[in-house]
Amino acid sequence: MTPDLDVACQLSVLVSDPQSPRLPESLDALAASGYRRVVLPPFDAGAVDMPRLRALLADRGLAPIAMAIQLPDADVAAEDPATRAAGAALLRQSLALAVALGADQLNGVPYGLFGPPRGITGTAAFARSAAAVGRIADEAQEQGVAMVFEVLNRYETSAVNTARRAMDYVDASGSAHLGIHLDTFHMAIEESDIADAVRLALPRLRYLELGQSGRGALSGGAIDIPGIVRDALDAGYQGRWGVEAFSRSVLAPEGADGLSIWRDVYDDGVELARDAMRVVxxxxxxxxxxxxxSRMSRITST
Structure with a gap:
């Protein structure tokens, strides 16, 4: 029988951005494979036909998830007040984009810069960031959008690397609405026990993303993805799931460079998405x- 799971796929698994001419056929494939949502990478709303994008998704019964980022001159963790204000404005811009798309979830890295850290994130920067993101998470809730921040590995941020640190960030935010996004790719680097990390974050866990060790097919790699799905469900997780993979042949060069994707891990994103759904x-x-x-299904069918 088909499980009732709310699974999203990162659009970058299949195409480089929402302007790709292959977008319609890619969305068709995701819908046919049983996905309910599509995670859209950050993009310039002014360069995309937003009504068309929204219609393409709606026509296939797919809901969008938007993403938030920060920039060197727009960072809520910065010491400079003007840079912090610009960071908050950028988050509100991402929120407005999510609302325009009809998304009810805003993922991403709203708490600071993505990329090789230049040092440890200090207590003051952590507190500044959490307070700002907490305020915007409350604003997002009022507009029907859940703000969910991703926990990254040590090579991409020094701010939030573990489930424990994520729970500390939620507490520091003062928001009852801010959610946590865990990703198995990052957890395999930072957590001593992935199942324990999921259980720790469970009160605020809103998105559990499944990514393999080599960024490729979920069915091949060092991470036991089926076991993680099983353990999370047994722990009581009822939130959304995500599928993420990256290949240099699919991404735009600047995106591949930013994510340190140096090789073609796969060539067929559609097949990867189908394989991922089978693994889940x-x-x-x-x-x-x-x-x-399964037992109930057998009983009712007899």
Whole structure:
């Protein structure tokens, strides 16, 4: 039987950006594979036909998830007040984009700069960032959007690397609405036990993203993706799931460079997305909820 799981796929698995001429066929493939949502990479709203993009998604029954970022001159963690104000303005711009798309979730890295850290994130910067993001998370909630921040590995930020640190950030934000996004690719680097990390973040975990060690197919790599799905479901996780993979042949050169994707891990994003859904469903099938649903299905069919 087909599990009732709310799974999103990162658009960059299949095409480089929302302007790709292959966007319609890519969305068709995701919908046919059972995905409910598409995570859109950061993009310039002025360069994209927003009504068309929204219609393409809606026509296929796919809901968008938008992303927020910060920039060197727009960073809520910065010491300079003008840079912090610009960072908050950029987050509100991302929120407005999410609303315009009809998205009810805003993912990304709203708490600071993405990229090789230049040093440790100090206590003051952590507090400044959390307070600003917490305020905007409350504003987002009022507009029907959940703000969810991603926990990254040590090579991409020094601010929030673990589930424990993410829970500290939520506490520092003062917001009852700010959610956590965990990603198995990053967790495999930073966490001693992924299942424990999921359980720790569970009260605020809103998005659990599945990414393999080599950034390629979920069915091949060092991370036990089906086991993580099983353990999360058994722990009581009922939130959304994500699928993420990156290949240099799919991404734009600047995007590949920014993510340190130096090789062609895969060539066919559609097949990767299909394979990922099979892996997610395999994990569900071995979980308590999956086994119970299968038993009930057999009983009702007899």
């Amino acid at each position: 469903r395999a994990g569900w099938a071995t979980s308590t909820v999956g086994r119970r649903a």
